[in-house]
Amino acid sequence: MTPSSPPYSRDDFDDAFILRELSTPELEKRRFLYAEDHARNGSLDIDGFDSRSFDTPWYRRRGSCLSLIRFGVFSITIFISVAYYFWSIILNELADSVPPRPVTPPLCESAECDFEQYVCGGWRERHDLRLDQGSMFTGTLMAEAAQMRLRHILESTSVPEAADEENLRKLKSAYNACLDEAVISKRGSEPLDALLAQLDDIYSAESTAVGSDVNITDAVLFLMNSGVTALVEMGPGAKPDDRDPDKIVISVGPPDEIGLPVREYYNSSQTVSEYTRVLKEVLGNFVGQDKRVSVEDIVLFEWKLANATPDAQTLQDVEKYYNPRNLDQVESMLPQISLSTIVSMLSPAGFKPDRLIVSSPSYMESLSTILRDTPRKTVHHFFKWKIIQVYVDQIEDAKITALREFSNKLAGKDPKATTERWRTCIRSLDRGLSWSLSRFYVLDAFSEASKELGDQIILDIKQRFVNILHQTSWMSPDVRKLSIEKVDNIVQKIGYPTKSPNVMDPADIERYYHDLHISNETFFENEMAIAKFDLHRAWSKLGKPTDRNEWGMSAPTVNAYYNPPLQEIVFPTGIMQPPVFYGPSAPLYLAYGAFGAVSGHELSHAFDSTGRHYDQTGNYTDWWDAKTVQGFEDRAQCFVDQYSNFTVLGENGEPLHVNGRLTLGENIADAGGIGAAFQAWKKRDEASPDAHLPGLSNFSKEQLFFIAYGNWWCAKTTKEAAIQAIYTDPHAPKFARIIGTMANSREFNEAFNCPTKKPVCKLW
Template structure:
């Protein structure tokens, strides 16, 4: 940070982010360390207090001494001083569960690298430092050589002490921070609201009334979610309301009969759902009695011309329009979906519609090629349809015909075998005991065939993240989706009707139109119902069959134990975030985001920006003109830290008004969540579309454990939720703060110049702003990183290797390379200051502790199935490769740990970028 140029507040506001709970504007007193409280008391201590203080101090010194002796002994043993050898395992093949196949095992007599320099300061003996030292020791496995297996060296102690919970697919430092943040919220939710007398209520201020209303709203949602007995009692009823609406908006028409010779349908060859429900059960009874199926059919439409019949039915385009508008309003992704975001080609702050492909039931294309996964998926889809469709609906074998999606999009699965015995007329018909089951299976198969084709039609994830492929502005009237698009958009009541749409994948639009045109109505309707079930099944009771079916699929995809007990409070806290997330965040920051955290966090962020600007001045592959623009972009980046300013988290009234459109009713948990989804969507379409972006709105809640960079807005955002241990603490030594939170901040900054961010200028415009030679040099280095990470792999539950997609993860990997700016910023922060104190019992330099701090934030364990799912769907590399890949390419790491040339962590060839 420059000494001469003051920076604006990170949230572009003049007042502090946090007000004190009592409304005082005075600066809050700083919390003193334990040792400081002894040496500088605020009052005269009694003799007893002095004695206790002396005893406590002696205890801390002894504890630190024993920690040091133990760690030193363990360090000498592991470093080879006893003459033993160390077996090193090649962790490049490991999964996050440390269970991967060992492809390279060898012995080493290389001693553990000694500190590169002796610490100049004595150990920090405050209670915070002692506990922190103990925590750091708990992460380490000093039996390993950090130059060969730094991942294991820095995290194996934690992994061994934190086995994967049965109900979890992944567990790591991020999860622990989320759990700790939830505990803060749970304490608030469990605390009863103070009962006041009538006189006291009359004296309440508007702010106090709003505060109580907000707490009641939070507690109502949370308590309703916890009431699983009630959720089980009402069963699928809330979801069936949505099912009925879908069936009403998209009434499926089934073939009555098909002429075996001509394969043509008679003029009265179609049943509506109402007809089916009226006739199906009668048809079964008559066939069982040896009568023909035709004799059971009501003939009202027999003498009606086919054209007259069709005129009474809504057109397919109208039905699709109605169904998709309804589904999307409920937050249910089907066929495609829209998002409101900046127009990066014309005005990044002007919000327009962007068209994306929909999500699918299986999380990635490769899953649709795995027979075992597809078999489970079809079983789950069959269960859902059996639970959601009327019992009388699927009772006649003649009602289903084979669906044949365009084979050029995806090879359809083989036809199912004949469903059962034949009628006296020779028509195939299942036995009554299994007719519905077999027909539901066939319908489920058709749905999966359709969805498989839909998945294949979609663009690959790396193309969606690439603006050169995904930014395709198209006039509104030229976007063809097989629906009445104007009517669809009008359903969301935007105040400004769009004149164009950003189409992220034009080829997908063409393919999906062709696919839908060649798919039967009953298959489409069933697909819609399945999408609704997958979206909302987790809102149902734990014993409801629809929810159990969804959990079965999840357990297979993520490798969790089916039926494992889950922490319901944790689940409900997650749902609370989606309904009233800003209320939760407002409560969180009252106690978990003190003013000194904001100041220290800002100092780290600004220091990293300055370090990056200095580095830009010396990069050889960037020409002067491009360098000047890059520095201007770095200077223009807006850091935001703490919490969003809209809605105003300091105003209970503003928060209450924000959620006024999504009322909460006791006992209506399912409906409350759906209403919140509808409200959020309405705010986006009605307030944002066609307007300038509200810069005070964030994409995350205040208590979220995450951070992000927004290319159109050129801003990096850090919610207070991530400014918690082990990422950050205002009292920590700098080498820990910069190695952990500094790494997060540097990662987000580097995103501004990664394979995607580098395509946006300092104002957020998507355009070419680097010279051709600089772009070429950048791409060469980015490709080196992509190729390097593509050699990493995890091992799945079947023992097969699944390689990281270096192209998909390229932007995030480049972001992790920002660690070197955190390093430079930390070093710059020490200029003119005394050396920072070291933690007791840890025989490592401050430089080594910087890297250990970085390693521990990525400590995690995961099931093999989840490791595979992450590689296929996540733009981030698996955590172990985020550590190894970053540090192998960072020369200062090898220098700090004295790693010999050619060792795993000091390779002969590196990828160089920043």
């Protein structure tokens, strides 16, 4: 659904509980519960401490199912029977993708035959959502364990070594300023009022002329320095130039959020009506009874911007977002804003860009038309509203209560819920002082033995993936040869960065944050200082070769990623913890089933619907011949059709389908990752067999491998979070990541003695 009609028109927007398309009466009787974060460069959608990273869909079913622990004491005969019938349910769910085939004996249609419920039912019984959570999964628990570890470090009274005194002082100052709710409450909205007053001085609402763009460039620049994105997102990206990986390039395009968190929300009359009410109340609290403020005009302005913004699928497609233009060409698209002035003010002295990457030329041209037809006062108050939205969590004042409650409701949380302050503060540190925080986390949570095992697992999987490529018949010999070279060239990074900065060198950390000034009393100003520090550090990279030592995630982050232009797969310390990563003393089928699948997932991104466009050196280019491209697309379409059959229900009860095209890269990576991980573990197990775990002798090692994988994706999600994720998340709902991945695994079918061994969809 796209915002194709004005926000005040009636629209049948979906609203109900999440649903998988199950055709059996017994399974359709179950109740579902919802609960609480680009493939940015092919990540797993489990980003560290930011709660938004976990806002991906999940479901809960109650029925006659038994937990995994209960099943552990059942006989292996019963277990195999359950698995046998489960495969038939998978086929039934994927009826649109797989031709029906007769099945005998009769299908098991009870909850016990659902593999996802089998591995996750007990998990859901033991884990409840807090009021401030819209979703959670195993990665959430790992991230919260890391938070607790960091809390103990930050609240400890022990004296650090002399070399770390300044690093810990700056961390504790930021942490204590954030914790001091008495001071924050006493100041109320004062610091936010001051920021809004600065905008008035730069870009006033006095002119009522339509299309008045005087000082609008200064306003956009002021917002950027304040950590606020409005109208356009502009700056050096998280990755280098796709066609020249050794060069940092400026990207420009639509912002991630216009006003509402999801562009499709502008088509929901109910959501827009509530949003308008909140905007009127909250903005009115800050600007008073200004008769020049038309809240309806602001919402209409936002709707126009949302309607001009391409959908998430388009913005993540390198063939569509990579549009190089010179600066004059970009300015001609959007003459109201002097992008050359912004570049000149933020770039190093003397820097002249030879090109910018415009992610959506159509948006830039539409934005120009929208600005031309919009009164200056509307744009002015839209800017104010964006500032309020960004800094809503940095103040404590009744003025912003309605906005917090509305945001909570949209995210599937209790409207009046608040997050424990210490959690909020550690998340703030992870955004602002991430490498200082990383240093103390690594010292406390990581060992050299873990790094060695992680390296071994990834190397094993790379070798298995090369073997898979050798057997891929739809690839031409020349492309296969280059693909193998590409695998060999992929750099693996584990644990933490050792350069830019070196987390293990306290002096290097201190130098990195030397220009960031932190107070132990002013939380709001600290957040502003961090925003400006990050902005200028990013722009300072222009004109210099790409620093290939930098990491895109902090060490405590529970996630991993593949960066196509830099040809690297990165695994922070945070994800190398139980129950995803176990040390060398534990049976390897546990580590390979979870962390190995994560590793294989990231490696597979090098050959998914995005990664395949980058050659063995990381250049975005057409390096596949027509035969290979056709072979890929034919097989990829199977994944699109398969995952498009999974649905959640929206506001009005209509099924909301997973976007099989948007999630294609992640689904391919899930399937390729589990296959490579299983083969890598089997080869290792043949050389040095794993021992059985006590109490689980009724399970084969192969079965425990897949159970370990399934446990990693156990989750709960509220219906609101599920709907939001369907529109924006390049990852499928987690129940689909278990069911779909198992349906696509021959090894799973063999391990559980399924009647059909052939996977539904297969690329690698």
